[in-house]
Amino acid sequence: MKNVTLGRYIPLDSFFHRLDPRSKIIGMFAILIAVFIPSGWIGYAIIGAVILSCIFIAKLQIDFVIKAMKPMLMMMVFLFVINVLVIKTGEPLITIGKFTVYLDAITQTAYIVVRLVLMIMITTLLTATTKPMDMTLGIEDLLMPLEKLKVPTHDIAMMISLALRFIPTLIDEADRILKAQASRGVDFENGKLGEKITAIVSLIVPMFVSCFQRADDLADAMEARGYVVGAKRIRYKTLKFHAGDYVVIIVSNLILVGMILLWVYVK
């Protein structure tokens, strides 16, 4: 339970850690869009090199980034199997009995896998270098223009930050209830289907109950400290762009433009 690396903040001091969250979010979106442009292997090589050097600059360990991809492994295998079964174009590669594997199946899968890997790497870079609270501040600021359309941006940001705040708490809670039920003889790993269902119910019901209780308590605590929904609010921490932030935004958008050009002209 506690070994989840996907989306975890790593407290270090680096160029990326010091950046404004807004520029990181904008930069990440630019690169994400760039990943989805079919700019061919050269394009992916460039993006890959950029992301890898960013990870290096952020002082993150490559193991950590690789670990974050583990949950995706099954999905990649699944994609590969489906593609091999379905895609029947291109050069036939190997024939096993009546079944033939085609070149396009392999290249298509490779494309998707590379895209997934690049996406995970870039999002990991963002989440590992940005404190959850800074992230919500950034999101709130970036959503600000929507305020004109009566979108409750502050409430959305508050909800996101509360949700992020409670993830570790809930993981601890789940761990505790899991152990408490294990002490009563629940076996979460083995057992027949019926036993498995009871085991999961014995975890989920207490989790639900305590979540609602926590939500109630939290709402009371917030109101007791003067929180009013929809009230005008100022901030303790204000975000400010520095030189590095402009560099990140410009570079990431240049990459995006570059990928579009590569797609339009080279193809």
Added chain:
Amino acid sequence: MSIRFEKVDFEYSPNTPFAHLALKDVDLEIPMGKVTAIIGATGSGKTTLVQHLNALLMPTKGTVEVLDHRIEAGKKYARIKDLRHKVGLVFQFSEYQLFEETVLKDVAFGPKNFGASEEEANEKAKRALTTVGLDEHYYERSPLELSGGQKRRTAIAGILAMGPEILILDEPAAGLDPQGAAQMMSLFRRLNTEKGITVLIVTHNMEHVLEYCDEVVVLDEGQVLMHTDMKTFFENEEYMERANINPPAIVRFKALLRSRGLDVPSDILSIEDLAGFLSRRKKK
């Protein structure tokens, strides 16, 4: 047979930046048939220690022996279910583990998991509920609509119904009113004297230790600081000082009397004895 820790280390999230050594080189032997208090500051490893006793946590180094079970670091243990049947562990704020529709069903959940039939389980559940002081009016009620203290009792009954030989309680009285807490503690004492169940209680309340326990284990930063019988512990000021605890009211009162020049014998540990001693002194 006893409970024995041999050179036990336990580390949370080993080989990560979040690694934390919670138990260090713990050598400990807890006798059967007694009520043992486990005390120590927050974060001293009390909860981690007791979670080794039913294999919720496995030692990263050393061995743990409980009854006829022997758990070695780094080895998979096959008889976990049998161990958990015999060692009942009640968690801190155990009321959060209730999930069934009725009190009776929830208490019968444990025995059923350990292979009792529906009827047997219900029978055991009813007996356990009687032991904790909940009568048949509660059987069909939802555990979620009970008061905090009643929920706690239901959760404890859920463990008692399993018929454990060793009962471990992690701060069973936390958050209860003084009366409820005292009832709870005397229940554990009774379980020990009447049924011979070995009881381990993790607690911060020194009054409870003085009144209901036989032995004291003090933990400090993941190590066993001392292990003595309760009387020795409260008769020696330097012990309490080393354990860094706030002595029970009676001990503080004795110290006050002594500082005024009254020589109170150190083996007086109850209000009744002290009152008797003072009235005898007065007559002289």
